[in-house]
Amino acid sequence: MEERSPARVRNELVADIVDVLQESTTVRQENSADIWVRMLSDELDAPVEPLRNAALRPWLLHLVERCAEIPDGLPCLVRCLKYLEQQSSAILSLLRLVDEWEAVDFFDGADLRPLQPILRDMRSSAELATLARRASRSRTQELPAWCDTGWAVFLRLAGGNSAAKELPVSMAFLALAADRLVEDGQMEAAEDLRRWNRQQSLTWGLEDKMTDWQRSGIAQQAPPPMVPAYLMIQFEPDGVDPDRYLLSHWRQSDAEGWHPVPGETLHLHRDDLPAEVEVLIEQTEERWADLRQPVVLEFILPWELLGEPVEWWHKESSSSSPTPLVMDYAVLVRSFERLRKAAWHRPWHKKWRQLKEQPADSHSYFNPPGQSHFHLERELKEDDQAVCLVLSEPPGGDSGAGQQEFMAGLRAGVPAMIWHRGDCGDPAFKEAVAEMVQDRGLSSLVTRAGNWRKEALALGPEGWDNHVGRHLAILVDDPERRPGPPGPDRAPVTP
Template structure:
């Protein structure tokens, strides 16, 4: 064993990391990804694709020696072990070995933050502790910015090391310190006292003892119920090479105290696969949020060519005998990918959104009525000359080379956060009457709710009548500038959105 340990990384927390890396080797020996030469080669190829300069992996005569080489090599890369664990997990996500690897990776990340003495003490105190309150303590430690702990967190130790890698909140107290302060009273007296003593010493070293003491004063308060809107944000953008393929990104958001979306794994899909992939994301969300009581809104961030897609009527439960549209269960709105990417449009966007939120009774809708060759210039002049305009009703659907497409771009440039249209016929008397009734309400802030109500009316009709109902073809662009997911790494600079 001593000979093996000489292979491993010499970094802060070296003794703990040496043991963790050897435990990783033991777990990898049982992994499907390294069960045969072909699967090992495939795994290493996938890992290498994640780096600009692939690592050089030397060949060794035994599987154990080979895995020591692999772990040792990727431990030297700041993101190496994370990629290794993710790739191995993709071969067999639910296996015990995969769960153990994720636990070990959390430990490996956390180890350099503590002295060997503290590390041993925390592990001894928390290692086998399983409490019914752990999920609640996780919420308290993260200030409800995370909906649930990862599935691989089983014991208090797993929660602690996972929290060590999460950023502090507004009071600068790291989540792991909050967790230690909260879990200490639930442990045997002597163990809890030692845990708190060590936590207070660490807090003093960081100048955080006052903030940690305030946690101690309120340690018995329970997590208040949260009643707010959660979001599944789905973004589509062309992959830039094949016009029939898109990068589908998604974020989950459930924090009542601010915008802290968690990004899921990107996928590349063909245009024919998009609806099925969205159904999978909704299925995963419903499975993972089974205990959530929040209202969930689905938001689709779409490029020009997909902005008229009937995303609200895309199906879920498609493999059942009776599929249902997304709008039956969720409010659905669309957003503009081009506006998110074009930062020079954002100031006007923020100004109008702030007015919509702070003085909703003062904002006005604008009905687009094209007339003359210079109409779109006049439209932009009208919109930009009066900050009360927050909503544009299109004169026709935003199809390629249509007035509707130009009207949307004009509204985005002027900063209007709300745009409404009929996907087939914006001149329909039924559409205009329905929208007039929607806009006649007390505030425009109720529009997403009213849009879902119209779609619900369509759902109550038989299939023949449903197709002619306004709710079957209503699109609402509802674009909140305060909730922007992070810029896609594949897109380039923000100003590449529109020229």
């Protein structure tokens, strides 16, 4: 294949960008094109001549060349068009081309196209995200939507997320991609990637860094264990309107470490929470379409929402047969108040270590009906081995006793709590809890709670309300697995 000069590489990229712009309805219509040009001029802080009576393609060539000369000019060009077109196919194509422009610039005008036919056949989104995480030493956790091939990921990583003493992330990605091709029996393609990497290492004097990378534990890392992926969904009280909440979420699919990725925060009425959670779960499933790990849903709830049967909220609610979340996921509850109140974290960590390091010596505590929350808190704090609290009343009960029990458990650092959302005195609930806590490890507690929910699920909508599994609530709070809160690490707590 003929090697292209740096000038030709850049000129052809400019032409490719113009090809996409020329087909855009926004650009071809005078009114919308004027809005685009005005927004672009404002963000660049430089005048941009409107199209008017000029021929479209020469005008676009001049515009793209000018933006390419300005720092952040090409990303700005696409960003302003995105204001008008949102996530159109043209926008996705332009984002890939801007990444390619920046990759070419990073590699001093090198012709990268010989790598394209090899890398564009790598299409597993989960595998590409894993390779990007490893290449960047976990600094890149998720990839943009347009990074749907190995080629797009390589371009995206070029020049980014590299520490001074490390091999550039894009070259580390190529090395990992070559290893994956070898595993798939594509020896010739793998050697092509390695040859390109060796030549670039020689050009830049990176032979030692390439050798260090190949010898590192990251490059030769064994496949991680099959640990769950987590979607953490938090409802934060508005603070002014009691019927409104801030919905935040974090996605965590890195099997090699805890690196939750925050999503968009929405301000919603309480009645809109189930529908928005459904949309969020569907979007996450699309992002994780080829993820092999099981997915756990964790709802971070303020005390006033602890009565919500979140695991029985629906997917596919617009269909004639909606699916309860519990059919597809392990669903756990966490405490919003505890995450935000740092003064409660020391006993929380202490009891978690007890549960994690000495499960055989840990036990559950059944709070007897009528015991004051003062004595409950005192006993839980004196008993270091009490790591799971079974409430005598649901936290949202009319008497307020369940809420006081719940708060006593939080203050004492108890990491797990169980309650019946309607009647904690139900004999079936007591029987279920006795079976759930007979093994003292936390994993068996979650598994056994899931089994009771499956029994209820098997009865179908016509019968599950009469089964205890329909009303079980289980809180499991791991202090080592925390989201990054969107606000300060404190919140008002109602006693």
